[in-house]
Each structure stands twice: as C-alpha cells, then as structure tokens.
Amino acid sequence: MTTIVTEYPNLFSPQKIGPKTARNRVWMTAHSTQLVKDHNFSDEHVHYYAERARGGVGVITMEAMAVHPTTQPYKGKIFAFDPAVVPNYKKLAAAVHEHGTLLLAQPWHRGRETAGTVNRLPVWAPSSVPCTVYREMPHVLSTEEIDELIQGYVLAARYAVEGELDGVEVHGLAHGYLLGQFLSPATNHRTDQYGGSFENRLRLIVDIIERTRAETGRDKIVGVRINGSDGDVPGGLTNADWTEIARALADTGLIDYISVTQGTYIERMNIYGATPKPAGFQIEDTARIKAAVPELPVVVAGRMNTPELAESALASGKADMVGMARTLIADPEWPNKARDGRANTIRPCVGANWCMASIVNSPLACVHNPAVAREKQLGVGTLTEAAEPRRVAVVGGGPAGMRAALTASQRGHHVTLFEQESELGGQVRLIGRSETYAEWQGITDWLIARLDESTVDVKLTHRVEVGELDSGYDEVIIATGSTPLRHGWSSLHPASWGDGSIVPGADQWNVYSVNEVLSGKAEIGPRVMIFDDTGARQPVVAAEYLADRRHDVTIVTRLPQVAPDMEASRDLQSTYRRVRGKGIRFVTDHEVASIVEDSVVLSDVWTGETTTHENVDAVVLSTGNAADDALFHDLKGKTPVRAIGDCVSPRRIFNAIWEGELAGREI
Incomplete structure (x- = not known):
C-alpha cells in the first residue's frame, strides 16, 4: 500500500465507522440537488455524486429522502419508502464505490417545517405549532400516524440495504425537523407517551433507530444527524441538551456515528451560514458532544472551508470527520487538491448561497462553478482541445x-x-x-x-x-x-424610463450610484439615504459599507420589504438582524419623488402621500443597470x-x- 505524504495527515487518514472504513475524513453531507425525477434519483444524480467521489471524498450522505408523502416542501423529493428507489441506489452505489467512497441514504421528515401546497396533504407535527417560515397550522400526529411514520423509516432502511448502499443516516432530529420537534419542549406539548419527560420525547427516535438497525443488520452503517444547538430559539434545545441526547443515543449501542449540525428555521443561518458567518462556527459545540461520546466517530460541519481548518479540528480531537456540502459543490476536487499539495487551486466557497437560491426553481447551481448538476456536460475532464487554435x-x-x-x-x-x-x-x-x-x-x-x-x-x-x-x-x-442607471425612477413609471426624463434632482452633485459608493469615488456626508427599486443585495451591501464608516443610513424601497431577493439565499433574516443592529433604518412602500439640495421628498406608492426628509447629505440610487x-x-x-x-x-x-x-x- 502506497503511503501518501500530505500536509494534512489527520484529514487523509482512514476512519473506521462501524463495520466500514472511510478512506479519509472528508464527509460530503446531505443537501438538496433538485435533480429528482418522479420522486426518484436520476442519471444526473449519478454523475453528480460520482464527480465528488472521483474528487476524493471519503463518505457521501445523499440528499434527504422522504419517509412519508406528507413531507414534500416541493415536488423534487425522493420517496425513500418506495421500492422504485432500489435500482437507482444500485447505479449510484456502483458509480461511487468505483472510487472507494462510502454512500449513505438519509431518510427524513420535515414535520411542521413545510407546507401542504405540493402534496395537498396536512402538515404533520407532534403539536399544533406552525413553522415561522411556512406558517401552516400542523395536524397533530395520532399514535396510528406515528406508527405509519416509523414504518416509513423501516422501509427506507430496507431499500437502502437492497440497493447496496453502505448504510443509513437517520435524519429529522436536526434543523428543527419532525424528530427534533418531538425532542424539543418548545414544539412538543404532548401529554401521551411521546411528550413530557426526556425519556418520552426521546421514545420515537429510539424506536426508529431500533427498527432501522433491525433492517440493516450489523454489516451496514447506521448513524444519526443531530444539532449541536438550536440557536437563539426561546425554549429550544441548547448544546447541553443535545449533548445529553447524543449520550442517550450512543447508549443504545445501535449507532455507528453522530453527525452534528446546528439551527432550526427560526435560526436558519446556523443551518447553512452565508458570509459573514465565520468558518468553523460549529466546532466548539461539536467538540463538547464529541467529549460526551468518545467511543463514536463524530462529524463536524459548518463552513469547514479550508484544509487547514479541517486538519485543526481533527488534530485537536474536537471531531473525527469533517462534513462539508457547499465546499464540495464549489469544488468537487477539494479533497484531491488538498491531499496532493494543490490547496491553493481550490475554488473557494464564498458563502454567497447561490446554491440555496438556485434550488427554488431549478437544479442546484454554484455562483462560480458552472459545472454543478451538469457534470456530464461540463464536469472535470470534459473540456476538449480546440480542433484549430484561434x-x-x-x-x-x-x-x-x-x-x-x-x-x-x-x-x-x-x-x-x-x-x-x-x-x-x-x-x-x-x-x-x-x-x-x-x-x-x-x-x-x-x-x-x-x-x-x-x-x-x-x-x-x-x-x-x-x-x-x-x-x-x-x-x-x-x-x-x-x-448603473441614474434617472431615479422606480419601475412603477415605465414610460419615464424611455422619455429621457429624470426624477427632479436626481442629477444633483450629491446623488450617487452603489458602484460609486463602493469604489470610494463618492464624497459622502454623514447622513445617507439609499433608494432601491431592485430588491437585490447591492443596496444592503452599500448600506453596511457606509454604516461601518459611521454614516447614518436609511434604505428606502418601493417594495414591501428591503432586499426580498435574499429570501431565496436564506440569509435575509440574519442580514436584517445585522444591519438593523448597525442602526440602518428601513422605509418601505415609498419611492423618491424629488431631491432638492439636502431634502428628499418620498411618495407612498399606494396613497401618493408625500413626506419630506430633511438633512440628507447624500442619496444613493439602486434602480438597475443599463x-x-x-x-x-x-x-x-x-x-x-x-x-x-x-x-x-x-x-x-x-x-x-x-x-x-x-x-x-x-x-
């Protein structure tokens, strides 16, 4: 066996996981691809996962798969309870195993964190508490429906074995999904055998793990994904709570590893932190869980972007495996590049979360890796030499x-x-x-x-x-x-965009574009008003840039909220918290009617009523580009x-x- 000399010896050492051994400590964690066809895997999935296996990943957990028809946030969800998945599991396993990578299924149920729009079924939850994002009032699960749910997990495990996968990662505990809703007193208000005491709230999870292990036997991996913390959730589960849960699950003797993440839909940036969430932000919470379950491999996640950070987490004993999703979306060759001394060529994940925004209406994509979800056409090795250099x-x-x-x-x-x-x-x-x-x-x-x-x-x-x-x-x-356009009109005035006119005063010396602000070309006084008609990120970027330089900033938009486009990238909530904390004010449902020296007249887009804002030293326009x-x-x-x-x-x-x-x- 050839010994590989690398700068990251811990990262590229093998790791035993129950009955199997991973070739290295890089674990591709589950994430949606929207490559699903008819609730099943597609050939595009095969190319997608094979690309990451070829790139050197040790373990892949495939995207979360529904254990019941009631968990369909959108049409593109795989039904893990349907035997039709078995042939495609075999295709995936063959493609991934060829490169020495382990492959796991991830059965799951979202519980209240979904809606019945797609499947026209009621939302299931332990108690009738709506999700902050979907806001649909859930149906309270009966004991018969809980049995139905358990059977979905059983079938998922059975078909994973028949499909020649290496194991199953039981999901639904983390991210505030259904099993986590049973665990948390904040969302479990039941008085039966599934509510109240810690043992009762844990009962369903233990039952699912027992039944899963019965299906897989001991020659397959069984793991769980849990939170390290729910985040700033009133009544939510803390790191200490999750550490107790981890110990209780380890004590069953039925699981082979624990994968740790963070957050619920109340604290979504703890699930998939966008910039400026710091790299490795989940390490310390994961380390305390690792200390509580020393006998089990523990996976750390949370913007584990660089080989140096990954190696440090492993060398310190804070985790045994390093989980990453967006990092490997950005560059599927990350492991091989790190191992072979080419870490400087890794295409970095910059936390733009275009991967999250893209799956709203289309297959997965990366802001600067065009090959994502199109590996067969654009992936590694597909670039051909020109027949005739030009x-x-x-x-x-x-x-x-x-x-x-x-x-x-x-x-x-x-x-x-x-x-x-x-x-x-x-x-x-x-x-x-x-x-x-x-x-x-x-x-x-x-x-x-x-x-x-x-x-x-x-x-x-x-x-x-x-x-x-x-x-x-x-x-x-x-x-x-x-x-950048400089006329100042919102898109509510399409005729004005073509007649050469401008909003009165938009040509004043103290009116700038976002580009001029960020380039440092604008001489801006202390009080700034930014008018946005796009709903995009740029005006927020300019607002923070100015606030960080001690300007007093107000964002005005004719839309009902500031920067609604950021909802798709899931960082709207965290951005609002950050920018409002910097003193940036919002004025919605208004547009600029005129600018007169240091006064700005705003018009209510619904009533036409005007208000004058005095002492505005500069106006920044964000109304689109030509x-x-x-x-x-x-x-x-x-x-x-x-x-x-x-x-x-x-x-x-x-x-x-x-x-x-x-x-x-x-x-």
Missing part, C-alpha cells in the same frame, strides 16, 4: 470575461483579455470592498490566479476601440458589463463577435460566469 479577444475583465478567457485558453486558443480599469474583477470586486462581503472577492481572486497560470495575455488600463478588433482576431467576446453593449453592436457584421454577461442583460454573477464558460467552450 486568436480570441475578450473585452471586459469582470467575471464573465475572465471565465471566457480562461476556458478558451485552456482549450488551446490564443487569448487576449482587455480591461479598461487597472485591475480585474468588475462589480464583484466592488462588492468585496465591503467588510461583510469580503469573502466574495474569492470569486475573482480564484479566476485571476488561474489566469496568471494560463497563457492569456491580460492588458489592463486599455480601453479598446473598434479598429483594434475588426481585424487581427478570429473571434471576439464582448463582456463589457453594465452601468447594458454596455455599444461595442458589440459596432462590431456586428464586421467580425465574428458574441456578447456575454451584463452587456447582454444586467443579471447575476452566476449568469456572467455561466455564459463565459459556454462561450469559451463554443469557440
């Missing part, structure tokens, strides 16, 4: 242009990248100037580092003219981005040219990088 000009050094230039260069083309500014990065670079979102700089830093290693000729502070491009290049890619597409149109018909990113239509970072990747592949 001379390619890319204009614009934002994320779209950089991705296009890099991909085209990797295929053997001769690429020149032009950027009119003195540094690459575009608007992402500006967002990264805010202390709160400094991690986002990792998106462009990673691309810049890869460009430095490539053959791309990067020309900074170079504003390209048409004459430079209409000859001398075989292909031109325009990625010139977009420019595509910078002039160069593209000037070149059309003169040379082969294509446009990508914001210069086609101002959208998201993900769209820019996605289009850049496709452009680089298509040339």
